[in-house]
Amino acid sequence: xxxxxxxxxxxxxxxxxxxxxxxxxxxxxxxxxxxxxxxxxxxxxxxxxxxxxxxxxxxxxxxxxxxxxxxxxxxxxxxxxxxxxxxxxxxxxxxxxxxxxxxxxxxxxxxxxxxxxxxxxxxxxxxxxxxxxxxxxxxxxxxxxxxxxxxxxxxxxxxxxxxxxxxxxxxxxxxxxxxxxxxxxxxxxxxxxxxxxxxxxxxxxxxxxxxxxxxxxxxxxxxxxxxxxxxxxxxxxxxxxxxxxxxxxxxxxxxxxxxxxxxxxxxxxxxxxxxxxxxxxxxxxxxxxxxxxxxxxxxxxxxxxxxxxxxxxxxxxxxxxxxxxxxxxxxxxxxxxxxxxxxxxxxxxxxxxxxxxxxxxxxxxxxxxxxxxxxxxxxxxxxxxxxxxxxxxxxxxxxxxxxxxxxxxxxxxxxxxxxxxxxxxxxxxxxxxxxxxxxxxxxxxxxxxxxxxxxxxxxxxxx
Ligand code: BES
Ligand code: MN
Ligand code: MN
Numbered sequence: 001x002x003x004x005x006x007x008x009x010x011x012x013x014x015x016x017x018x019x020x021x022x023x024x025x026x027x028x029x030x031x032x033x034x035x036x037x038x039x040x041x042x043x044x045x046x047x048x049x050x051x052x053x054x055x056x057x058x059x060x061x062x063x064x065x066x067x068x069x070x071x072x073x074x075x076x077x078x079x080x081x082x083x084x085x086x087x088x089x090x091x092x093x094x095x096x097x098x099x100x101x102x103x104x105x106x107x108x109x110x111x112x113x114x115x116x117x118x119x120x121x122x123x124x125x126x127x128x129x130x131x132x133x134x135x136x137x138x139x140x141x142x143x144x145x146x147x148x149x150x151x152x153x154x155x156x157x158x159x160x161x162x163x164x165x166x167x168x169x170x171x172x173x174x175x176x177x178x179x180x181x182x183x184x185x186x187x188x189x190x191x192x193x194x195x196x197x198x199x200x201x202x203x204x205x206x207x208x209x210x211x212x213x214x215x216x217x218x219x220x221x222x223x224x225x226x227x228x229x230x231x232x233x234x235x236x237x238x239x240x241x242x243x244x245x246x247x248x249x250x251x252x253x254x255x256x257x258x259x260x261x262x263x264x265x266x267x268x269x270x271x272x273x274x275x276x277x278x279x280x281x282x283x284x285x286x287x288x289x290x291x292x293x294x295x296x297x298x299x300x301x302x303x304x305x306x307x308x309x310x311x312x313x314x315x316x317x318x319x320x321x322x323x324x325x326x327x328x329x330x331x332x333x334x335x336x337x338x339x340x341x342x343x344x345x346x347x348x349x350x351x352x353x354x355x356x357x358x359x360x361x362x363x364x365x366x367x368x369x370x371x372x373x374x375x376x377x378x379x380x381x382x383x384x385x386x387x388x389x390x391x392x393x394x395x396x397x398x399x400x401x402x403x404x405x406x407x408x409x410x411x412x413x414x415x416x417x418x419x420x421x422x423x424x425x426x427x428x429x430x431x432x433x434x435x436x437x438x439x440x441x442x443x444x445x446x447x448x449x450x451x452x453x454x455x456x457x458x459x460x461x462x463x
Contacts, residue, residue: 029088053141065156085130086158089122097434132446161367186423199400202334202371369406
């Protein structure tokens with residue numbers, strides 16, 4: 001299949017410009033100001049899948065944004081790969097921190113991407129990575145090398161919790177039936193250290209509201225005599241971690257899977273430089289739970305983080321005021337065996353119980369999902385591993401990620417299939433941050449590697 005390399009060099013300008021066109025549409029699912037753009041993106045994905053040679057491409061309506069579904073069934077006796085991805089993106093703000101506008105993609109060189117990277121919101125997460133699959137499909141169809149059946153399911157609500165996709169999956173089990181699910185929506189260690197993601201953390205996301213007096217008050221006339229919701233909220237949040245940075249919610253760690261010494265030793269073999277890590281983030285020390293390394297803290301350990309906090313006066317100058325209300329958005333990353341609904345309940349009970357007199361606390365659960373770990377002794381993993389070995393010249397390292405794709409655990413439950421996470425992004429690609437980008441080399445490497453997965457998977461499947 002050397003031919004794939006030739007195909008890429010022949011078509012790479014078009015591959016890049018097509019992706020750039022897709023990135024120009026601001027498909028921000030969280031913000032209703034972009035509703036039409038999200039819908040337009042679904043149409044663009046439908047067209048791309050049709051052009052790539054899929055049969056039966058449809059826009060499946062949901063109560064939210066549509067799911068683009070496509071398939072090419074060449075022989076029911078062959079295995080079926082279901083490709084999942086998302087065409088929605090995170091909000092771009094803070095816009096002023098972007099060095100070029102988030103929806104006007106440009107290619108710029110970086111230290112990690114000397115051949116250039118496409119800068120745009122969604123470049124890596126997930127439009128660029130999703131589009132690698134569309135182009136790999138194009139290659140296999142046009143050159144008559146598609147070895148098995150393929151189904152595509154590209155959704156528009158991943159960044160807001162995939163709640164409508166969950167309903168769609170539960171209602172279309174037969175349509176979505178497959179032997180393996182393939183997703184490129186994660187990362188790898190480095191361009192010369194390929195890795196395959198074998199785990200994702202679960203998530204519980206909540207919003208809290210603290211109410212003190214019934215109206216904003218003069219902080220001189222009332223200060224010191226009534227509960228200040230912002231003071232109270234920050235104190236309550238601070239109490240959620242102890243001096244070892246353990247989370248203090250009773251029962252929080254009850255079901256946490258503890259890795260064996262051997263498993264931790266295996267994990268520690270992955271190349272990692274604490275110096276580079278600190279330099280890249282411009283921090284003089286890392287911070288986290290006692291007794292665990294940085295890589296453990298961000299993959300096999302659960303966390304609790306404030307993602308946003310607001311209240312009172314934040315405008316220019318000073319205003320002396322005690323606000324009536326204060327708010328925070330809090331995420332908890334979960335590990336295998338922690339149930340996100342149970343954790344959400346534990347949080348709610350605990351947070352409400354530590355509210356002092358004089359303040360009212362309300363906890364509003366948002367979305368969440370279970371964590372996921374995939375074994376490496378499966379045909380799917382072996383096929384992916386061989387594919388990387390072929391195109392990178394190195395065996396990939398299995399690695400658990402700290403991020404979450406909640407729908408993956410649900411796929412396993414509803415469709416009874418394992419997921420292979422072949423991600424080609426780098427941690428430094430700034431997903432969800434200003435200046436998100438995706439290396440052109442990574443994009444093309446993904447397109448090159450994917451067809452090998454299909455080939456090896458189909459071969460190994462037969463055995
Ligand atoms: N693609 C990411 C998840 C990811 C990135 C996993 C890198 C592993 C490595 C996904 O789009 C995402 O951002 N997920 C959210 C959760 C979702 C429910 C909003 C996350 O992890 O915060
Ligand atoms: Mn993603
Ligand atoms: Mn994301």
